[in-house]
Each structure stands twice: as structure tokens, then as C-alpha cells.
Amino acid sequence: MDLQYKRVLLKLSGEALAGEKKFGLDYDIVSKISKSIKDCVDLGVQMGIVVGGGNFWRGRSSGKMDRTRADHMGMLATVINSLALADALEALDVDVRVQTAIAMQAVAEPYIRNRAVRHLEKGRVVIFGCGTGNPFFSTDTTSSLRAAEIEADVIFKATMVDGVYDKDPNKYSDAVRYDSLTFSEVLNKELNVMDMTAASMCKDNNIPVLVFSIDNPENIVKALKGEKIGTIIKEA
DSSP states (O other): OOOSSSEEEEEOHHHHGGGGGGGOOOOHHHHHHHHHHHHHTTTTOOEEEEOTTTTTOOOTTTSSSSSSHHHHHHHHHHHHHHHHHHHHHHHHHHEEEEEEESTTTTTSSOOHHHHHHHHHHTTOEEEESTTSSTTTOOOHHHHHHHHHHHHHHHEEEEESSSSESSSOOTOOOOOOOSSSSSHHHHHHHHHHHHHHHHHHHHHHOOOOOOESSSTTHHHHHHHHTTTSSEEEEOOO
């Protein structure tokens, strides 16, 4: 089978793992997403994953907490999700490694770029936890950074909406979905798809981003096969 991409960085939101519960983990949802990831691996795709932590921690929502400490708490939330996803993948006999940007030897490997690439070359899924390891950076920026480091062909940004719109489709019934965009348009129009640091990094490194809904986890496989879903962002 001719695949559109051979090495993929999958960005999952923490909310996607919570399902309708909106908080914590819905193991049925985690298992369904893991099954689609397994299908990709079985097709011969090398898969790296960055997962957010918003199902456990949304930052200093009160505005009173120190930003650095709040971001560190968010990084720990991503590790919970990474371990849960690794467990679900291992239950499907997928070889997986969790690497964290903050050292925690008892539960995961430290992030080492060359080791991550070697795992991918051996067919292992690599899940990157703790964001970049630094406060003030989002997991979107982490996805862009890791994708550049591992030389991924594309970032799959699996979200709660089915693409990029000109305005919030949950608030405006006349919102229009884009089939394709350039990073320059994303930046100039200030579209709420990823933060500007992440978009600029993808633009500078020529890494396309495909935004699609994770409501149907099979969309991951469809995207891999080049089916027309979501919104593709790349420079012309």
C-alpha cells in the first residue's frame, strides 16, 4: 500500500482522552485511539506521539498561581496521559517507549533525540511527555519541536473539531472550514489552531500539519492513507 507519510508526529489533546467525561481518562476512548495507532504501526509507519494534559490540568485557571509552577504541574499531567496511552498500546502488543523531557527514571526514559529516532526505526511507538521540559511553552510547540528533531514527514493534530475554521464553529453557525491553509495565513489571520511559536517553527522547518477530528479515531488511519479529511496547513 502506498502511504502518504512514513514518519508521523501525532499530537493528541488531553481532552480527547477524557471523552464525554471531560475530565480524567475514558479507557474505552484511550483503547480506541490506541487501536488506530496500532493499525498505523502495522502498516509500517513510524509513530511519535505528543499528548497534552488538559484533561487533568488547564494551567493557573484562577490566575493566582505562579506560572512556572502551574506549567510544571501541566507537564506532570502529560506524563499521566503518556503512561495511560502506553499501557493501552502495550495491551495491543505494540512496542512502545515513553520519554520525558524532565528526568523521572523510575517511570520513563529521559528524552534523547538519537535514542528516540532509533526506537522509531525499530518500529516502536515513542510517546513524548513533559512538553519541552520548560515553562511558557505549549504542547503544540512541543509537537513542532519534536517533529523537527525526529524529521517527521507531518504533524497530525487530532482535535475536538474537524478542521480549521475562520471562527469558532461551536459559537457561530456560519463558521467556514478551510480545506487548506499556509502557515503565513494562520499567522496573519491569527487563526486559533496552534500558538504562533508552533506555527512559526513548522513554517521554518517546512513541516505540514493536518488538523482533523479525533471523534472517530479511525481518522488517524484515513489521514495516513491520504484520504481527504480535515485541514492541511503547509507552505505553498
